[in-house]
Amino acid sequence: MYNPSHFNTSDDRAALLALMRSHPLGALVIHGPQGLDANHLPFEVDEAxxxxxxxxxRANPLWQQVPADGGMAAMVIFRGEAGYISPNWYPSKHETHRQVPTWNYQVVHVHGQLTVMDQERFVRGLVARLTREHEKRSGQAKPWMMGDSPADYIDQMLAAIVGIEVSLQRLEGKFKLSQNKEARDREGAIAGLADRQCLGLADAMRAFQPKD
Incomplete structure (x- = not known):
């Protein structure tokens, strides 16, 4: 992707991993026999x-396209905070009128090899971990567990899915958060977002302001 130096966060691996964990729904992109294909999946991130x-x-043809004797090149796209930025929020706009609208956002591209993990033990463990994590995030008073359902039903559900892994070969991050603007215009945009309760993007802009 086009990634100017003032937005490029590829060297901040900790920030990229944090975004992937806080926004785990990724778009898995491959180039298969029928061309480009994208699937949207919640991922577990295992840095270790x-x-x-x-x-x-299991009905998804994606996993059947992966060569049995090796992996397939893949990219997973994670998107963090995003939102529209009005030029009206920039103090300099009202002086010179030389500002235009834009869109701020955070994205991480993971490049790696896709492999199929069609083992019941792998899938059962993955589903259990994902369930624990997201039940916790959803604030359930009594989190749902696999043991809450009949064992034969869970076995049937697990048999209907296939596990996959994507290696973390290369991470590319672009956090476009008005780092190319002067400080007063960045602060104006942050205030404009906060007034509209776009607090996640406002906080991200505060966290990744450049050192002027």
């Missing part, structure tokens, strides 16, 4: 093992 993990429906 150097992989992303997810699962797809």
């Amino acid at each position: 093992a150097g992989v992303l993990r997810a699962h797809v429906a």
Whole structure:
């Protein structure tokens, strides 16, 4: 992707991993026999093992396109905070009228090899971990667990999905957060977002302001 130096956060691996964990729904992109294909999946990020993990429906042809004797090149796109930025929020606009609208956003592209993990133990463990994590995030008073359902039903559900892994070979990050603007215009945009309750993007802009 086009990634000017003032927006390029590829060297800040900790920030990229943090975004992937806080926004785990990724777009898995491959080039298969029918051309480009994208699937939207919640991923588990395992930095220690150097992989992303997810699962797809067994009926999904994606996993059948991966060579049995090796992996397939893939990219996973994670998107963080994003929002419209009005030029009216820039103090300099009202002086010179030389500002235009833009869109601020955070994205991470993971480049790696996609492999299929069609083992019941792998899938069961992955589903259990994803469930624990997202039930916790959703604030459930009594989090749902796999044991809440009949064992034969869970076995049937697990048989209907296939596990996948994507290696973390290269991470590319672009955090376009008005770093190319002067300080007073950045602060004006942050205030404009905060007034409209776009607090996530406002906080991201505060966290990634350049050193003037």
